[in-house]
Amino acid sequence: MVAIKLRWNLRRHLWFWATIVFILALHVPLVFMVRWPQGRGPTLFYTMPIGIVDFFIILGAVGLAEKVFSKDSSSNDENE
Numbered sequence: 158m159v160a161i162k163l164r165w166n167l168r169r170h171l172w173f174w175a176t177i178v179f180i181l182a183l184h185v186p187l188v189f190m191v192r193w194p195q196g197r198g199p200t201l202f203y204t205m206p207i208g209i210v211d212f213f214i215i216l217g218a219v220g221l222a223e224k225v226f227s228k229d230s231s232s233n234d235e236n237e
Contacts, residue, residue: 160215167223176222180215 167173191207 160212160219163216164219167219170226172222172226173219176219180218
């Protein structure tokens with residue numbers, strides 16, 4: 158949610174929301190693949206590194222989508 162909030166200025170673009178939905182869809186199988194410690198729920202020790210890496214992956218994916226779709230928008234604007 159923090160990564161989305163940091164890029165909230167892009168909320169008016171359909172590609173932004175498509176990227177977010179795609180990333181969230183990728184999270185579903187990952188939640189089932191991670192082996193949590195037996196007997197107790199996930200602790201901060203286990204979840205913090207995963208959360209930090211996930212944060213940077215989401216920021217990178219949104220940044221990459223912005224570069225790809227911004228080039229398409231600017232080239233379309235020049236042609237019109």
